[in-house]
Amino acid sequence: MLHQPITKNYHDFIIERDPEKCIQCQVCVRQCSYGAHIYNEKDERVTEDETKCVGCHRCEALCPTGALTIRRNPSEFRENALWAPQFIKNIYKQADTGGVLLTGMGNPYPYPVYWDRMVLDASQVTNPSIDPLREPMELRTWLGSKPDAIEVEMKKGRPNLTTNFSPQLQVNYPILFSAMSYGSINLNVHVGLARAAEELGIFYNTGEGGLHQSLYKYGKNTIVQCASGRFGVDSKYLNAGVAIEIKIGQGAKPGIGGHLPGEKIGKEISITRMIPEGSDAISPAPHHDIYSIEDLRQLIYALKEATDYEKPVFVKIAAVHNSAAIASGIARAGADVIAIDGFRGGTGAAPTMIRDNVGIPIELALASVDERLRQEGIRNRVSLLAAGGIRCSADVVKAIALGADAVYIGTAALIAVGCTLCQRCYTGKCPWGIATNDPYLAKRINPDIAHRRLANLVRAWGHEIQEMLGGMGLNAIESLRGNREKLRGVGLNEVELNILGIKHAGA
Amino acid sequence: MKKVYAREDVCIGCRLCEIACIVEHSISKDIIRAFKQEEKRPARNVVEECGPVSFSVHCRHCDEPPCVQVCISGAMVKDPRTGRVRNIPEKCVGCWSCVMACPYGVIKRDTNQGKVIKCDLCPDRDLPACVSACPNEALLYEER
Numbered sequence: 289m290l291h292q293p294i295t296k297n298y299h300d301f302i303i304e305r306d307p308e309k310c311i312q313c314q315v316c317v318r319q320c321s322y323g324a325h326i327y328n329e330k331d332e333r334v335t336e337d338e339t340k341c342v343g344c345h346r347c348e349a350l351c352p353t354g355a356l357t358i359r360r361n362p363s364e365f366r367e368n369a370l371w372a373p374q375f376i377k378n379i380y381k382q383a384d385t386g387g388v389l390l391t392g393m394g395n396p397y398p399y400p401v402y403w404d405r406m407v408l409d410a411s412q413v414t415n416p417s418i419d420p421l422r423e424p425m426e427l428r429t430w431l432g433s434k435p436d437a438i439e440v441e442m443k444k445g446r447p448n449l450t451t452n453f454s455p456q457l458q459v460n461y462p463i464l465f466s467a468m469s470y471g472s473i474n475l476n477v478h479v480g481l482a483r484a485a486e487e488l489g490i491f492y493n494t495g496e497g498g499l500h501q502s503l504y505k506y507g508k509n510t511i512v513q514c515a516s517g518r519f520g521v522d523s524k525y526l527n528a529g530v531a532i533e534i535k536i537g538q539g540a541k542p543g544i545g546g547h548l549p550g551e552k553i554g555k556e557i558s559i560t561r562m563i564p565e566g567s568d569a570i571s572p573a574p575h576h577d578i579y580s581i582e583d584l585r586q587l588i589y590a591l592k593e594a595t596d597y598e599k600p601v602f603v604k605i606a607a608v609h610n611s612a613a614i615a616s617g618i619a620r621a622g623a624d625v626i627a628i629d630g631f632r633g634g635t636g637a638a639p640t641m642i643r644d645n646v647g648i649p650i651e652l653a654l655a656s657v658d659e660r661l662r663q664e665g666i667r668n669r670v671s672l673l674a675a676g677g678i679r680c681s682a683d684v685v686k687a688i689a690l691g692a693d694a695v696y697i698g699t700a701a702l703i704a705v706g707c708t709l710c711q712r713c714y715t716g717k718c719p720w721g722i723a724t725n726d727p728y729l730a731k732r733i734n735p736d737i738a739h740r741r742l743a744n745l746v747r748a749w750g751h752e753i754q755e756m757l758g759g760m761g762l763n764a765i766e767s768l769r770g771n772r773e774k775l776r777g778v779g780l781n782e783v784e785l786n787i788l789g790i791k792h793a794g795a
Numbered sequence: 796m797k798k799v800y801a802r803e804d805v806c807i808g809c810r811l812c813e814i815a816c817i818v819e820h821s822i823s824k825d826i827i828r829a830f831k832q833e834e835k836r837p838a839r840n841v842v843e844e845c846g847p848v849s850f851s852v853h854c855r856h857c858d859e860p861p862c863v864q865v866c867i868s869g870a871m872v873k874d875p876r877t878g879r880v881r882n883i884p885e886k887c888v889g890c891w892s893c894v895m896a897c898p899y900g901v902i903k904r905d906t907n908q909g910k911v912i913k914c915d916l917c918p919d920r921d922l923p924a925c926v927s928a929c930p931n932e933a934l935l936y937e938e939r
Binding site: 312313736 | 807808809810815931
């Protein structure tokens, strides 16, 4: 075809194939699920259709001779400070299809990243730092509602705790795997997450897609989620894990529900979600039985009843403008843990406009929620989990210093098993075998490797957190929680410093 | 004895094992030279594929190998010490009897040399080339 539509002209990536190195082995052809590499049998040559390349780098990674390089397409639009290329390309796409733009993973745009504008303290001369290799360093913490005060009575000369505690979750690292449903990611990734959580003594979260029969055995490291679609929820499910999370919102798409298309509801997913094969799995935007804090309280207590008050109930909300007041309501509604998901949080599918324009940064939401709960004297009633854009162990430490009890990692966990953030999760064709249920692609995640890599990641972060704690002269993660004196802002204005509740560096 | 075992549940059908095998048994042992300059030789394993199911089939180094039994020239031998089934190229006459007899279809014809080639479990390596090349740990080299 001589004429090409403009969308094909301005494709995102080019595939450079070094003819000196290419041995025509076709590994790239077999690995690309988008059909960007083509084997021409007549010429016995591999060629490419660059318009199909999504920039996932799978071919590059598997090419045995290093013959491939994926680059940004250097063909440029005429520069325009207002009309950045993504706006132009999006308009082309929508003019073609008339549809809502879809995307995956988290907000990639250059909004301020407050983690990078905060620095940590360290001990010098007047207070000793601690070497975690020589001295005990506690990363363990407990999630759940703590009493306002504890009562102790002396029994035969020994102190005895008489206060009844709400159920508590002991977690060996202040890092949990966040909710990713079976359906959005496949069973192999879930198995990896579950096994890693078991090995580490932490928790993974089922997401709203139910719990596959084969994963019930990891129950003591599982948090089961109850979302607006109520997929896969029955009494056995609620009692299968150690905690229940009510999902109100998700950082990547606050105010938006979910939609797993019928084509993706195969046999196993249909059984796990408890819906007919081939039917659309639609999670409504709100829970249709929750229109107020009082309604939320009803669900929290219904779930507590269903589990004999043995399991803490989490409530997860997206970080939005009014998070602090909402969190206060959630704490008063009887939740044991509040998870706040910032606007950088990932997703398997979301409308692009929502992902990129709705919600607020987790750093600000977390600081304001923690501050509000303290002011109201109810911070002890809930544990706080920060989620959405935790990239490294320093982010974890900063989140805890801002007031979190622990963090959720989702994107980081997926990157550990191969994700390259190509943002095409919604196509179901993930060439890395993560966000796909196609049996041919899903095999690319070997649960044994996923387990090992996830456990390695959390252990590595654990070592680094210990080093940072020791440097600050602390010997327990719980001594850092809400300890904002350990943070200083760099290049932040007065308003931002006030919300974060930290001083500027030098002050 | 240690053999190569395939895990079909995690084999992704990339065929890097076949490529690694060709390189290991090439003259140069250099991937680009092996493919671009040397005579083409088949890999000594076969990746079988049908839809999402795939796995690499390797010589099983059978206890009573049919290939050894049918060999007319004494080229195919089972080493009593290592248990490995080996083809001695100097003796092989290219009658392809062993190719016909192998129940796994893993003895290949090298039509340039007029001799058969088969898996030798990479005697120069600790881990056979195919096993170390597998990106998804779908090949295991172990005693069972």
